Amino acid sequence: MQYRLVQSTGGFNTAIRGLATDREGLLYAAGDSEIKVFDAAGRLLRQWATARPGHSVAVTDDGSVYTGEEGQIEIFDGAGKLLRVWRNTGMLGRVTAIGFLKDGVLAADTADRSIRRFDRDGAFRNKIGKDNPVSGFLIPNGVLDFALDAHGVIWAANPGKHRVERYSPDGALLGHIGKFDGNDPAGFTGCCNPTNVAVGDRIYVTEKAVPRAKAYDFDGRLLAVIADTAFDANVKNMSIAAAPGGRVYVVDTVKLAILAFEVAS
Amino acid sequence: MSDLTRRDLFRGTVLAAMGGGALFLVRKANGQVVWQVDASRCINSRLGEVGGEACNLCTTECVVALSAVRAVNEYSRCGRCNICPAYFNITSAVDEHGYPSEKLCPRDAIERKPIGKVDPEDPANNFYEYVIDESKCDGCGKCVMKCKEPLGLGSIVLRVRHDRCVNCNHCAISEKCPKDALRQLPVGQALG
Numbered sequence: 014m015q016y017r018l019v020q021s022t023g024g025f026n027t028a029i030r031g032l033a034t035d036r037e038g039l040l041y042a043a044g045d046s047e048i049k050v051f052d053a054a055g056r057l058l059r060q061w062a063t064a065r066p067g068h069s070v071a072v073t074d075d076g077s078v079y080t081g082e083e084g085q086i087e088i089f090d091g092a093g094k095l096l097r098v099w100r101n102t103g104m105l106g107r108v109t110a111i112g113f114l115k116d117g118v119l120a121a122d123t124a125d126r127s128i129r130r131f132d133r134d135g136a137f138r139n140k141i142g143k144d145n146p147v148s149g150f151l152i153p154n155g156v157l158d159f160a161l162d163a164h165g166v167i168w169a170a171n172p173g174k175h176r177v178e179r180y181s182p183d184g185a186l187l188g189h190i191g192k193f194d195g196n197d198p199a200g201f202t203g204c205c206n207p208t209n210v211a212v213g214d215r216i217y218v219t220e221k222a223v224p225r226a227k228a229y230d231f232d233g234r235l236l237a238v239i240a241d242t243a244f245d246a247n248v249k250n251m252s253i254a255a256a257p258g259g260r261v262y263v264v265d266t267v268k269l270a271i272l273a274f275e276v277a278s
Numbered sequence: 279m280s281d282l283t284r285r286d287l288f289r290g291t292v293l294a295a296m297g298g299g300a301l302f303l304v305r306k307a308n309g310q311v312v313w314q315v316d317a318s319r320c321i322n323s324r325l326g327e328v329g330g331e332a333c334n335l336c337t338t339e340c341v342v343a344l345s346a347v348r349a350v351n352e353y354s355r356c357g358r359c360n361i362c363p364a365y366f367n368i369t370s371a372v373d374e375h376g377y378p379s380e381k382l383c384p385r386d387a388i389e390r391k392p393i394g395k396v397d398p399e400d401p402a403n404n405f406y407e408y409v410i411d412e413s414k415c416d417g418c419g420k421c422v423m424k425c426k427e428p429l430g431l432g433s434i435v436l437r438v439r440h441d442r443c444v445n446c447n448h449c450a451i452s453e454k455c456p457k458d459a460l461r462q463l464p465v466g467q468a469l470g
Binding site (some may be wrong): 022089102145146147151153171174175176192193195196201203204205222224246247248249 | 324326328329353357358359361362363368369370371372376377378394395397402403404405419427428429431
């Protein structure tokens with residue numbers, strides 16, 4: 014399987030930290046202390062300011078836009094109107110990923126190196142990934158990323174272990190895919206990869222040094238190196254998002270661009 | 279200003295130069311000026327240059343046997359990773375335990391120590407401390423190059439060890455350093 018670069022979207026000035034897609038395939042990017050919304054052709058449809066720099070963004074099925082920030086999550090409607098703010102510096106140190114369960118919201122907190130589960134009203138339920146000898150995920154890169162599959166299983170990047178780990182919403186470790194390898198592209202290289210993860214019809218990850226995006230099946234078999242030369246060599250923490258139809262978006266954090274890839278064959 | 283002659287200017291310049299030189303000599307005599315590696319200039323640690331070979335001029339050019347330059351791990355920045363690219367040769371074959379089979383340092387100067395109890399079921403379930411043995415390190419910069427961002431966290435840098443440096447007026451390394459990374463600084467501003 015091969016992927017090809019089909020689009021590059023710019024227009025950012027300082028940073029792009031989080032990506033998400035909605036059911037219609039619109040792309041949401043958190044960066045420059047703004048949320049920017051693009052259509053599939055890369056046209057900017059709308060944008061609005063966030064109170065603090067956004068580190069992550071996620072969109073519910075009903076179109077609400079959650080933005081993870083330092084100490085809080087801002088919740089907007091699809092047009093950018095602020096609906097609510099969950100402010101909790103103890104529980105939301107720096108929110109670098111957000112996901113949704115049927116009955117709750119998950120937030121990755123890099124300050125605690127764990128994922129926190131809340132109900133839909135923001136009441137804390139439980140931690141995920143904290144109950145181990147190192148008291149959390151090993152994230153030397155300073156970003157904790159996860160995504161949910163169609164069954165509600167949490168796929169979390171644990172770069173210090175060179176794995177993507179699977180958790181149940183109540184925090185049980187179900188297993189993992191991936192292992193270290195500095196030569197075989199099926200493995201994860203360096204000190205700490207993969208840095209970011211997305212789930213769609215496949216598992217998608219990004220790595221740093223050498224920067225690349227890859228696709229795996231749910232059993233951990235490498236399906237494709239989506240790209241390994243398209244990014245600036247100095248990037249890291251490249252957010253990745255899977256869109257309906259198999260398109261994959263990846264952030265180049267140095268060029269400040271969102272690259273779109275599609276299956277070529 | 280109209281009374282200022284070229285001779286006055288020349289005299290002023292000479293006096294300023296003599297004054298600066300005298301100040302340097304006084305500082306030098308008092309041991310107040312030392313050489314230091316500027317990590318933001320050093321090829322091995324400066325950001326933006328990835329994938330190249332490490333520069334080892336600090337090893338080859340220093341007049342001191344085994345060099346006065348050492349790799350130093352700034353622990354506050356170290357990720358204490360399970361697999362450290364400055365410790366392991368990460369492109370060597372993976373062994374039966376899932377680790378790179380070779381170390382990076384040609385002088386075996388880095389020791390990998392588990393922090394706390396190792397999980398026997400899963401050694402990756404631990405932090406590790408990387409300690410540089412300065413009696414072995416010769417400042418070759420290989421570990422520095424592999425530790426720098428984005429591959430590592432940039433916690434390992436080169437430092438002139440002032441108990442080894444003989445503080446030459448014209449540092450032999452600085453004469454060859456392509457990035458002018460060896461700098462003289464007052465003791466109070468110098469590290470290490």
